[in-house]
Amino acid sequence: MGAGTVSASDGAAAVTGGAFRFPQADADLSSSRTGSADYRGTVRFSAHHGQLDLRLSNPRVEISSSTRATLVVDVRSTSLDGTTTNDTSVDFASLALGSAKVTATNGAVTWAGAPATLTSAGAEAFSGFYEAGDALDPVTFTVGADAANDGSGSASGSAGGSTGGSSTDSGGSSDDDLSAATLSSSQVSPGDDVTISGAGFGASERGIVAEVRSTPQVLETGITADANGRAAATVTIPADLPAGEHTLLLIGADHTVSAPITVVASATSAGAGVGTADVPACTASSVSGATLAWGIKSSFRAYVTGPIAGGSVSTSGATSSGDAYRWAGGSGKFNTDRTQGYASWSGTVQFSGHDGLLDLKISNPRVRVTSASSANLVVDVASSDMSGVKSSASGVVFATLSLAGNGGVSGSTASWTNAPATLTAAGAAAFAGFYAAGDALDPVSFSLPLGGDVACDAGTGSLASTGSDLTAAWFALLLVLAGTGLVVVRRRSAARV
Structure with a gap:
């Protein structure tokens, strides 16, 4: 129990009751109530010294009709055999809007209690913990008339246990500055992971490269942007990168985004340290x-x-x-x-x-x-x-x-x-x-x-044997898009192994 951490970064922040707030980046709702709404931010679940590592980022709701919507997220996960996947725009869950309660007030439309079902892509991104067709907790979301322009989201700091330093939007840029990248942390140590994301690339552009400078080092290749030209990658800061000021970049064919990052010689993460006490022998x-x-x-x-x-x-x-x-x-x-x-x-x-x-x-x-x-x-x-x-x-x-x-x-x-x-x-x-x-x-x-x-290790049952909520339970999403926008991530009451 308690053998793990949950942290919020990149604009997301913890609020009362185990919720996480994601500031809304964009929204487009037609008169027929179809369209989409985007958020920015990351929630990371980590346990057992990284054997469990799941990051859900940049949630989006795509409303296709009066009865159907899709919850889309960027996912980085480490599977039971240590394999890491990094996917953008995963159709994570389908939403049954026909069973939701719909209200409209002052130009804002709310869908409350929409049943959510895990998709096959969501199950795969979730590293096989659950199967396609599994029921997630209901989703509530609101698209407000002024929500997309509200940048006041109180997403400063983190829920604790985040890698590196503070969980802030690095670069100090507005959403309209397409040359500025967003980082999950602006201060890191060698060996830390950091997520860089940015917009302005070609639709579904392939071959984007993540790089750190001043002395250029390629950190990841083969990154693919989504259909809206948004790209993201989680990279590891090189162990030999000197302390000081550096720049992280995503480099495409004809577009580059960047953000400054500070590397310190050593880092202590608040809430870091994944406990191993009370773990039964396996x-x-x-x-x-x-x-x-x-x-x-x-x-x-x-x-x-x-x-x-x-x-x-x-x-x-x-x-x-x-x-x-x-x-x-x-x-x-x-x-x-x-x-x-x-x-x-x-x-x-x-x-x-x-x-x-x-x-x-x-x-x-x-x-x-x-x-x-x-x-x-x-x-x-x-x-x-x-x-x-x-x-x-x-x-x-x-x-x-x-x-x-x-x-x-x-x-x-x-x-x-x-x-x-x-x-x-x-x-x-x-x-x-x-x-x-x-x-x-x-x-x-x-x-x-x-x-x-x-x-035993993660692939042979040690995670399940701890009884940890973090390792054996799905963290359901309750999404509220109004004003600053909220994504509530909470543990399901029943664990499934």
Whole structure:
């Protein structure tokens, strides 16, 4: 219990009752009550020395009709196997406006108690803690006539435990200054994480770079702006960056945003330190020599090597045998008491066709067993679609696996054979649009030899064993868009493991 911190930054601030306030950045509501409203700010949940790390930023409500809306957020999360994902404009939850109470007063419209349902993209961004279709707490939001122009949001300071220094909007810029970036903290130490965001890039522009100066160092590449030209990235301050004044930048093809940042030699975070007291003992088994067999998708293999695409399939670090590709030498951990664990492999399968126009690489698969009946298949993907647009992503939750009735733990081995695999929304996007979320992939077989005792970690059940609200419960969003705007993040009353 209490083994973690919650902090607000980048304009968001804690208010009474566990709520967080996000100042509204923009709003556009038509006479038919469709449109959107944007907020800025970040709420971060962190526990167990960073093994749990979830950041929800820049919430937006998109109202598509009198009965439907979507809650959109930027998400950075660390999954149970340590994989970090950083996604902008995730359609996190669908809102049933038809069940909300709607009132209009002095030009402001309020939807109260709209039921919220977690989407598949939200579930993936939430690192598999919950499933698509799970009910979130109801959402209330108000779009006020003057809300978008109200910059008075009392979002100074943080809820405690924020990384680095103060949680303020760095750069002292107005929302109309498109050359100024916003930072989650204006004072940091080497090794700290900081989120930089800015607007003015091209719609869905790819290849944006995060950089620190005066001596330029590239911190992250391949950043993609959303449809409104807004980009964000969470980067780590280099360990060798000298103390003093520096500049963080997001650099696009023809637009750059920047903000000053102060690096100090050492930092103490108020509320930092993730407690480990009262954590029950937990023992897992080491995994080595694990094997994985997966054909990816038979129809795709046939298409690539057939007369239309006229292509080929090659492997590196993996082998081809019959209708499956095989990876060996995997390692990880597995908790037989909880039927939770993971294993990872190295190696690549590459599909190439249409004289190289079609190019898909699936690399470094990881299996995360979350229960006796379910698992996630995570891969790194690099692809080029039929329009020649290239993309790459690491740690993509590519498929969900149904384990029930297909294996389990027997003696010194945990193994499953021909577990049905279903393509996720993130997997469909990484598949360059060839298939849709929910499509069946080839079944997956994997075997995890169990070795000696090792300490549990996040992927083998140690988070759940603490009973911490921060690690086992969803933090539901109650969104209120009026005046300065409020996003209330509170723990659900019942934990789900």
